[in-house]
Amino acid sequence: MSSASDSPLHLAVALDGAGWHPAAWREPEARPGELFRARYWAGLVAEAEQGLLDFVTIEDALGVQSADFADVDDRVDQVRGRLDAVLTAARVAPVTERIGIVPTAVTTHTEPFHLSKAIATLDYAATGRAGVRVQISLKPYEYALFGRRTAQRLRLADINSEQVQARIAEHFDEAADYVEVLRRLWDSWEDDAEIRDAATGRFIDRAKVHHIDFEGEWFDVRGPSITPRPPQGQPVVAALGHATVPYRLIARAADVGFVTPHDRDEARAIVEEIRAEQENACRTEETLHVFGDLVVFLDDTAQAAAERRARLDDLAGEPFTSDAHIFTGTASELADQLADWRHAGLTGYRLRPAAIPHDLEQITRRLVPELQARGLFRTAYESTTLRGHLGLSRPANRYAARPALAAV
Numbered sequence: 001m002s003s004a005s006d007s008p009l010h011l012a013v014a015l016d017g018a019g020w021h022p023a024a025w026r027e028p029e030a031r032p033g034e035l036f037r038a039r040y041w042a043g044l045v046a047e048a049e050q051g052l053l054d055f056v057t058i059e060d061a062l063g064v065q066s067a068d069f070a071d072v073d074d075r076v077d078q079v080r081g082r083l084d085a086v087l088t089a090a091r092v093a094p095v096t097e098r099i100g101i102v103p104t105a106v107t108t109h110t111e112p113f114h115l116s117k118a119i120a121t122l123d124y125a126a127t128g129r130a131g132v133r134v135q136i137s138l139k140p141y142e143y144a145l146f147g148r149r150t151a152q153r154l155r156l157a158d159i160n161s162e163q164v165q166a167r168i169a170e171h172f173d174e175a176a177d178y179v180e181v182l183r184r185l186w187d188s189w190e191d192d193a194e195i196r197d198a199a200t201g202r203f204i205d206r207a208k209v210h211h212i213d214f215e216g217e218w219f220d221v222r223g224p225s226i227t228p229r230p231p232q233g234q235p236v237v238a239a240l241g242h243a244t245v246p247y248r249l250i251a252r253a254a255d256v257g258f259v260t261p262h263d264r265d266e267a268r269a270i271v272e273e274i275r276a277e278q279e280n281a282c283r284t285e286e287t288l289h290v291f292g293d294l295v296v297f298l299d300d301t302a303q304a305a306a307e308r309r310a311r312l313d314d315l316a317g318e319p320f321t322s323d324a325h326i327f328t329g330t331a332s333e334l335a336d337q338l339a340d341w342r343h344a345g346l347t348g349y350r351l352r353p354a355a356i357p358h359d360l361e362q363i364t365r366r367l368v369p370e371l372q373a374r375g376l377f378r379t380a381y382e383s384t385t386l387r388g389h390l391g392l393s394r395p396a397n398r399y400a401a402r403p404a405l406a407a408v
Contacts, residue, residue: 009376010289010390012102013048013363015041020295020322022067022078023315024355029355036083037339039399042092044360047150047326048099048210051364052378055100057133057350058240062106063142070153072141075317080261083336086118086132093108093126100386102131102145102238107178108171109137116185116225130386131236131256134249136171159396172249175217179237179253184212186234188224189398210399229371232387239295242323244273251277255392256289256348261322264344267292285303287392291348292341293324294334298362302329304387312355324352332389339376 017035018025025032034040041058047164048056064080066073085103093101101122105115115132123130136142143151151167159165193208210221238256241247250257251274259274261267271290278288301306305328313319320326327334351367353359371377383389 008378009342010054010101010291011051011363011368011371011377012055012057012291012348012350014059014293014350014352015044015048015055015360016352017079017356019355019359020352021297021309021312021316021320021354025079025314026311026315027355027358029358030058030355031052032079036081038088038091041083041088043155045092045096045101047217047357047364049096051368052381053100053364053368054149054348055129055131055236057102057388058085058088060104060106061135061140061142061377062109062137062145062377066141068301070139070141070155076389079216080211083188086115086122089130090125093122093129096126096129098129098381098389100131100236100385100389101126102133102236102386103343104133104135104258104300105136106142107134107175109142110225112181112219113185113221113223113225116182117227117334119182119235120186120225120227121183121231123229123232128231128387130165130230130232130241131238131386133168133238133240133258134175135240135252136175138168154361156277170246172245175239176249176253177374178216178217179249181212181214181219181221183234184214184398185221185225187397188212189227189229190397191229191233193199194228197274209401229397232385233397235332236390236392241274247274248277248288250274251283251288252281254288256291258291258293258350258389260293261341261344262325263393264341265375267341267344267346275345286407287390289347290345291350292346293350293352295322295326295352295354296334296359296363297322297325297326297328298331298334298359299365300330307328309354310357320354320407331362331370334367335370335374335376338371 019157025070028334089101089103119132140151140153143149190208193204195202195205209224214221238257239250239254241250258268261270297305299310308327356365372379
């Protein structure tokens, strides 16, 4: 595996409503009346594609947005409601050509069988550019939407307690099994299982469609899928992590991990921990990308960026905070930081535009040319698939018979 510091950077953007700042929808450039229209999302992804980004992620959750971690708030001054991320991705896929599309899916309350065929279908719609970001849920109000499981109210102040950490670990172990089921279902059809021979009347070779017979603590799935193997073989799986337990999920199950360091030393420590977990999972021969997440306020001058952030904070009635590092400045200054942090072992970045379209366009029209001028980012797409953008090979099907070795 090549070092992150001698390879071109990978770059993605995380799309969420009008932007990551809660007052972004009130900006003059914002289009709050279009948040629930397909053309809005198609336009954002097209802009990202013009910037040659590796992929976009689309945020999602099963409960309405809330400023309260554990309960639904009663605020009316922030965006509430969103479209389904997987369905949004399927809508924008046919009107784009090269960029990867990675919707978010909550594993805690959904079935892997359903998601496997949805993401396989997305990969067909996107002709090999699909992925999925898996996410867990710990919020009681989301559990109440389904009525199949219960959860005690969780306070952020208790997040490091032994009891809460045990609950978190259980959910991430469940997510790891969930991803394993996804991958097995994607492999349940061999690549040449479809014959489609009208003359003989054979559409499929039944011997090449396999039961996966997965049995685990949370899922018993016989399979096979109803959807043939996706164009990429395995769509890209991503996950966000803030601590050891989710880092372990990234190392065990993901192709791309999003992490939230706040300086280069912390980035190095996180990457080292994930690489150690990757070795423990016997995946050292596989490419695993570690992307740093940053929220960005970008303008032509650092002062203008700071003033815009302050104006948005005033509209929100409080300073903006985030789990990720918040960068406020120019595209050139951000390029300096990205170039510096890559020496900690990060292979790319997922940028969260604070306000859309302003910060998204600053990324595609200011940051990307700056990185290109430094030789740190592509000047054209060189692949037609998301796995290709990320340098991931197309995996062999685990159920296909291996060719016998020739006698020496």
